[in-house]
Amino acid sequence: MHRRELLLVGPAFALAPFALVHAAPAPLMLAEVYRRGMPLADYWVSEKYDGVRGYWDGKQLWTRGGALVTAPAWFTAALPRVPMDGELWAGRGRFAQTVSTVRDQKPDDAAWREIRFMVFDLPAQPGGFNARLAALRKLLPLPAAAWVVAVAQQRATTHDELQALLDKTVRMGGEGLMLHRGGSPYRGERSADLLKVKPYDEADARVLAHVPGKGRHAGRMGALLVEMPDGKRFKLGGGFSDAQREHPPAVGSWVSYRHNGANSGGLPRFARFLRVREDLAS
Incomplete structure (x- = not known):
């Protein structure tokens, strides 16, 4: 993927920060x-x-x-x-x-x-x-x-x-x-x-960039470039409403997505956006 494909500075959801006070996360199960x-x-x-x-x-x-x-x-x-x-x-x-x-x-x-x-x-x-x-x-x-x-x-x-x-x-x-x-x-x-x-697989990933849309999504976000906890990256392009494409999750935020297992390379199959993980620190 060439850097010119990426819109690195994208609008965040119009939300206030989750909290002003942070600490090292507790070691939870x-x-x-x-x-x-x-x-x-x-x-x-x-x-x-x-x-x-x-x-x-x-x-x-x-x-x-x-x-x-x-x-x-x-x-x-x-x-x-x-x-x-x-x-x-x-x-x-x-x-x-x-x-x-x-x-x-x-x-x-x-x-x-x-x-x-x-x-x-x-x-x-x-x-x-x-x-x-x-x-x-x-x-x-x-x-x-x-x-x-x-x-x-x-x-x-x-x-x-x-x-x-x-x-x-x-x-x-x-x-x-x-x-x-x-x-x-x-x-x-x-x-x-x-x-x-769950009736489907679900996982979290961090947003690295906004990929510009084409066709009917021209002029707004077409997909998110996201990174899984193991470092693998993929484009998450399904499951977004028009409003979410106009105001996509902020670069650096965490999102949840649903999928149907993984391919031979370990990337999720048929991944679709679910929600922003406001409870996870950016």
Whole structure:
């Protein structure tokens, strides 16, 4: 690709920065992708919530990318001084509303009343996930903070049971499922101790440049040149609305895309844009 093909300075979404205060991101558990044939007997299954990853360190609330969340005082005042890992969530199909609320430096009280902190783990609790889940169920619910919710966990020990649960969740508007290995300690890294199950593959990439459009997209963004975490690069050109092509994600930002597996070179097949990852630091 020649440099003359790239529009290196492109307009960002008309959004305020996610947060003014950043810190080194907390080492959170990150999920690998479930593949058919993986043993399921030791896993707990929960819904995958389409929100913003939230980490409560016992004193302050942070995003996965290390941005300080400016929540109203009432939202955090009742939280225990115990680290909690979860998802800030406004409900199914309301991802954009969640991001808008969570990134606001002047918290909108009414909007925050719609947010729930869906807690699925206690990072500082010793032992495997079975022990941490037992401790979480004792800790929550909190009488003074109904918006803090322990994520419901159940078992699905065969692929067919898991697929049936996935189908039911998606029909109800859910994004997918998460699997926690019962015997696993909390490790701040990506591993098979945590798996995500979705009806399609999903991944994140960083925007390197805007590629000018041709034909009906002449004069606006035709594709994004993006870089995967392993350094591979490709053009992401599908899944954008006309408005997003007029005001594409900023160079340096992170985006999520859906795809159908990878080709022999490790690049995603049939990749389509999903959303800007406002919760990841640029």
